[in-house]
Amino acid sequence: MDKIFKLTENGTSVKTEVIAGLTTFMTMAYIIALNPNILANYGFTDGGMNLWNAVFLATCIASGIAMMCMAFIANKPFCLAPGMGLNSFFAVVVGNVAAITGMTYVASFQSALIIILVEGIVFVILTLCNIREKIVDAIPLGVRLGIAPAIGMMLLNIGLGSNVYIADSEQNQFFVMKDFFGSLTATHASEMMTDAYPVMVLSVITMFIGLFIIVVLAKQGVKANVIIGMLVASIIYWIGDAVFLGGSPFASLATASWVPAFSDLVDLTLFKLNFSGFLQIGWFTAITLIITFCMIDMFDTIGTLVGTASRAGMVDDKGKMPGMKQALLADSIGTVTGSLTGTSTVTTFVESASGVEAGGRTGLTAFTCGVMFLLCIFIAPLAAIIPAAATSSALIYVGVLMLSGLEKVDWGDLDVVVPVTLMLIAMPISGSIGHAIGIAMIAYTVIKVCSAQAREVSALTYVIAGLFLIKFFLVV
Structure with a gap:
């Protein structure tokens, strides 16, 4: 090996x-x-x-x-x-x-x-x-x-x-974090108190317990912290589903096709x-x-x-x-x-x-x-x-760690700060890494050109920015 x-x-x-x-x-x-x-x-x-x-x-x-x-x-x-x-x-x-x-x-x-x-x-x-x-x-x-x-x-x-995300008996979909905390306000409480609410609570609890286990194990230097946290979170969810919600976490295994x-x-x-x-x-x-x-x-x-x-x-x-x-x-x-x-x-x-x-x-x-x-x-x-809430624990933890890369960005250079900031916002909103990079490339190119620094931009960068402009505004 x-x-x-x-x-x-x-x-x-x-x-x-x-x-x-x-x-x-x-x-x-x-x-x-x-x-x-x-x-x-x-x-x-x-x-x-x-x-x-x-x-x-x-x-x-x-x-x-x-x-x-x-x-x-x-x-x-x-x-x-x-x-x-x-x-x-x-x-x-x-x-x-x-x-x-x-x-x-x-x-x-x-x-x-x-x-x-x-x-x-x-x-x-x-x-x-x-x-x-x-x-x-x-x-x-x-x-x-x-x-x-x-x-x-x-x-x-x-x-x-x-x-x-979960669905109630009327097939309304609820995204856990947004709708869970939304349900804590008076204006949304009546809307969210459906049969999906207990599942939402269990998912949120599972998510955060898994996250905290991963973090604590990481601080102790345990390299398998992520997978251990996910496994513990999964067990918590299965127990909660069976004991408090009357569910059968492993029922699908009995009827599943293995061929x-x-x-x-x-x-x-x-x-x-x-x-x-x-x-x-x-x-x-x-x-x-x-x-x-x-x-x-x-x-x-x-x-x-x-x-x-x-x-x-x-x-x-x-x-x-x-x-x-x-x-x-x-x-x-x-x-x-x-x-x-x-x-x-x-x-x-x-x-x-x-x-x-x-x-x-x-x-x-x-x-x-x-x-x-x-x-x-x-x-x-x-x-x-494997419950989605358990995988969320790992995704949140990794997401936090990746934010540390911001320290490498030169926050005194607006030519970089503006494109990077737009990318930071565009990536989670659009759900596309490629689109977010495209927005950053366009912003970088426009700022350089308008600042009389057009020669600092490579020809290929112009081509890429131009292609993204065409894609965003001309291609349906």
Whole structure:
């Protein structure tokens, strides 16, 4: 192991890396069920559960393969899976293609997978030609230093806001932190006292107990603090659900299917690229969609890699990460694999930061997480019982730690402060790392030009800022 992953050289051990991989897996395991929910339109399409099963298997397989590539090609602790936001956009595209062409949802799904395939191939070419690395370098250092804390803000928003939501008997959705504290005020109390309220209280208690356990263990130097905190939080939630809410936390295991539906994968998505259907989309629309997917994925990936690597101390004094090309190549291969197996863009997950905080420094972390994703083909029901409130504890903790990167930002330089501040706000609000970086790039360029410092901005930076302007204001 030491020879393959250079553990000693990176100041880590097998135990630390495995714990880091398990930690990352627990924080991102939600994607295993959520991705097929989104892409199969929650089962209410003509493909029904068959498409759900196919996308579920594609999610596990494509993610596992992508992480193996990250482990052995790049030797980095970054974990990959179908990206949130991109999968929702893909589902919308599939629905629109079905409506415009009259094809079934499954046929439209198979047609849209070609967009993801082209995107992945483009990224492989750009990476091998070192163009993606040059794009990373085109992001001003000051903005790059602000990416990690901006990701921290997004993790805090996910952990405290959107990661845990519940529904009452009338199917009203409530986001735990916002609606729980909102219910404490007189104006919202009557609205929130529904059958969902006890679950909300249990989720909030679980979230904070898990967070405090993680923090206390961290202060005592326990490297497995994150995973221990999540496990304790999970146990607390299960006990609370059973004792106080009358629930059965493990009831789903009794009726769960443990036999993978490989036949659905083979019949519906595995190498099932509908080229005739793709031609019906229209060349202009297809090219626009490919460019849109490329831009979002490119800067989401770059932002995650740069931000997480900065937190892990993997960057030099110029903010560059050694092995960036290999990491980007692994990400590109993941996208190609996803398109061939049946899922939307596979990208580097921001939850990788949790594994980095647990001590992950090499590809063994990604390998461990990848193995868990592949095992979920057979043990998915076990991953599904991890309560969202427990993963929120880890996301909040990691988000707080990543905010420490703000100390590296030169707060006396308005050319940097304004773009970074906008990025800090835009990232959690938009939920997109790429969009937030785009806003920062536009702001940086405009400020420099209007300050008669246009020559300090590189040509590629102008191009990137211009592309984002076009995307934000001209591309629907």
